[in-house]
Amino acid sequence: MANAWTPMTPAASLWADTAEPLSAFPRLKGEQQADVVIIGAGYTGLSAAHHIAKSGLAPIVLEANQPGWGASGRNGGVITAKFRLSFREIDAAHGRAMARRMYEIAHESVDMVEELVSEFGITGARLTRTGQVKAAHNDATLRAATNEAAWMTREMRDTEVSILDPHQVRDETGSSVFVGGILNPGSGGIHPLNYLRGLARGLRQRRVPIFQESPVLTLRRDGAGVIAETPDGVVRARHAIIATNSYSDLTSATARVQRTLVPFRSALIATEKLSPNLAGSLMPTGRSYTETKRMMRWFRKVDDRVVFGGRGAFGKQDSDSAFDALRKAMVGIFPELADIPLAFKWSGLVAMTLDSVPHVGRLDDRTLYAVGYNGAGVAMSSLMGRYLAALVRGEAVDLGLLDADSLKIIPFYALRAPAVRVVAGWYQFLDAAGR
Ligand SMILES: Cc1cc2nc3c(=O)[nH]c(=O)nc-3n(C[C@H](O)[C@H](O)[C@H](O)COP(=O)(O)OP(=O)(O)OC[C@H]3O[C@@H](n4cnc5c(N)ncnc54)[C@H](O)[C@@H]3O)c2cc1C
CATH class of the missing domain: 3.50.50.60 (FAD/NAD(P)-binding domain)
Incomplete structure (x- = not known):
C-alpha cells in the first residue's frame, strides 16, 4: 500500500x-x-x-x-426545509402524492437536526429556529414568490408562510433595496x-x-x-x-x-464585528435571508458580523474576483458596510444533480x-x-x-465545467434583466 x-x-x-x-x-x-x-x-x-x-x-x-x-x-449554517426543486414543480412533474412526500422529508430533515443537537447535547451548535425571509428584488420575482407561498398554503396546507410588504422587509433586513418578501418561520441557523x-x-x-x-x-x-x-x-x-x-x-x-x-463552488465572506449601533440596525430578528435571484445570494448575522454568501469562482481554486463580487453585492444591499473590512473569506464545493x-x-x-x-x-x-x-x-x-434506483450518470461528464459556466452566465443575464 x-x-x-x-x-x-x-x-x-x-x-x-x-x-x-x-x-x-x-x-x-x-x-x-x-x-x-x-x-x-x-x-x-x-x-x-x-x-x-x-x-x-x-x-x-x-x-x-x-x-x-x-x-x-x-x-453557511442555514437550515431550511426545501429542495432546489420547489414543491410546486415537484407537484407539476410528479403529482400530489410525491409533492407531499417530499414536503414531509424536507420537514423531517429539519427536525432531525434538532433531534441530533438535543441527543448529543451540542449547545455550541447554537441552533435557532428563527425563520428565513426570501427577499424579492423586483415586482416580477415578488409575484412569483407570492404565488408560490399561496400555493404552499392552499395545496400543501403550509399555514406558516406569510407575505411581507416592503416596510416589513426593510425592518427585517435593515436594507431598503427589496420590494417585499416571504417569511418562512420554520427555518433556522446553526454554527456548522x-x-x-x-x-x-x-x-x-x-x-x-x-x-x-x-x-x-x-x-x-x-x-x-x-x-x-x-x-x-x-x-x-x-x-x-x-x-x-x-x-x-x-x-x-x-x-x-x-x-x-456537478461540483459548483460556493463562497462566503464575513465582516469584522460591527459597532453595536450598526449591528442593531441590520437583521435585528436574527433570521437568515435569501434573494429571489437565480444566482441566489444569502446573508445572516452571526456574532455581530454580516455573513454573506453566493456563487464562488469557477474551477478548482478560490479567486479574489469572486470574493470582490460578493462584497460588491453585499454593499449594494447594505451601503453602510462599504468601509467595514472583511475578516474572513472562504469557499467550498456544493454537489449539484x-x-x-x-x-x-x-x-x-x-x-x-x-x-x-x-x-x-x-x-x-x-x-x-x-x-x-x-x-x-x-x-x-x-x-x-x-x-x-439506478445511478444517474451525467452525460458528457467531461463537459460539466464549461456547462456550469454557460448556465451561470445565462442566469446572471436573466437576473440583470430583472426576469
Ligand atoms: C460554501 C458552502 C455553503 C453551504 N451553505 C449551506 C447552507 O447554508 N445550508 C445548507 O443546508 N447547506 C449548505 N451547504 C451544503 C452542505 O454543507 C452540504 O450539503 C453538506 O455539508 C454535505 O455533507 P456531507 O457529509 O454529505 O459531505 P461533506 O461534509 O463534504 O463530507 C464529505 C467528506 O468526505 C471526505 N472524503 C472524500 N473522499 C474520501 C475518501 N476517499 N476517503 C475518506 N474520506 C473521504 C472528505 O474529506 C469530506 O470530509 C453549503 C456548502 C458549501 C460548500
Whole structure:
C-alpha cells in the first residue's frame, strides 16, 4: 500500500476561528472488521454512523482529512426545509402524492437536526429556529414568490408562510433595496462546524471508531462483503456507505458516485464585528435571508458580523474576483458596510444533480451512497444518515424522488465545467434583466 496521502488543512473560516476544539482521531493502521464502513466524516457519514450504532451494528468511519473538512465544516449554517426543486414543480412533474412526500422529508430533515443537537447535547451548535425571509428584488420575482407561498398554503396546507410588504422587509433586513418578501418561520441557523464536531465528539463517547487522515484509496467487493483500503490499513465490512458528496473526487475509490454530480463552488465572506449601533440596525430578528435571484445570494448575522454568501469562482481554486463580487453585492444591499473590512473569506464545493434533488441509492447489494444535496444539505444530509442506516438494515424506506434506483450518470461528464459556466452566465443575464 502506497503511503502517499497528504491530508488537507481545514478552510480558514469564521467557523474554524470560533469552533470548540476537537482532539484528533487516530489514523487507521492495520486491519479492522465492521458491519459497515463509512467513507467520509461529514454530516451524512456521522449521522449514518450514529443511527447504525444505535441499532446495534458496528460502524467504522474513515475520513481522508479531518472530520468536518468538507462542506459540513464550512457551509453557511442555514437550515431550511426545501429542495432546489420547489414543491410546486415537484407537484407539476410528479403529482400530489410525491409533492407531499417530499414536503414531509424536507420537514423531517429539519427536525432531525434538532433531534441530533438535543441527543448529543451540542449547545455550541447554537441552533435557532428563527425563520428565513426570501427577499424579492423586483415586482416580477415578488409575484412569483407570492404565488408560490399561496400555493404552499392552499395545496400543501403550509399555514406558516406569510407575505411581507416592503416596510416589513426593510425592518427585517435593515436594507431598503427589496420590494417585499416571504417569511418562512420554520427555518433556522446553526454554527456548522460546532454541530459537526459535536456529532464527532458524541460518537467518540459512544465508542464509535472514527479514523482521520485515512482516505479510502480502493473499495472493492470481497465475497459477501467489501474491503476498503487506506494508505496504512484495511477495513473488512458487510456494507459500505459512500458519504463523500462534493468531495468524491479526492480518490478514485468513489469515482462512480462522482460521475453523478456537478461540483459548483460556493463562497462566503464575513465582516469584522460591527459597532453595536450598526449591528442593531441590520437583521435585528436574527433570521437568515435569501434573494429571489437565480444566482441566489444569502446573508445572516452571526456574532455581530454580516455573513454573506453566493456563487464562488469557477474551477478548482478560490479567486479574489469572486470574493470582490460578493462584497460588491453585499454593499449594494447594505451601503453602510462599504468601509467595514472583511475578516474572513472562504469557499467550498456544493454537489449539484441534473434533477435538482439529492440521490440515495445502492451501487450494488453491499454499497450504499447519499449525495447531491444541491447546496441545501445541512438538514438533509443529517436525515440521510438515518435513512442509510435503515437501508443497511434492509428496511423499506419511502425516499420519494431521492430514490436513485439506478445511478444517474451525467452525460458528457467531461463537459460539466464549461456547462456550469454557460448556465451561470445565462442566469446572471436573466437576473440583470430583472426576469
Ligand atoms: C460554501 C458552502 C455553503 C453551504 N451553505 C449551506 C447552507 O447554508 N445550508 C445548507 O443546508 N447547506 C449548505 N451547504 C451544503 C452542505 O454543507 C452540504 O450539503 C453538506 O455539508 C454535505 O455533507 P456531507 O457529509 O454529505 O459531505 P461533506 O461534509 O463534504 O463530507 C464529505 C467528506 O468526505 C471526505 N472524503 C472524500 N473522499 C474520501 C475518501 N476517499 N476517503 C475518506 N474520506 C473521504 C472528505 O474529506 C469530506 O470530509 C453549503 C456548502 C458549501 C460548500
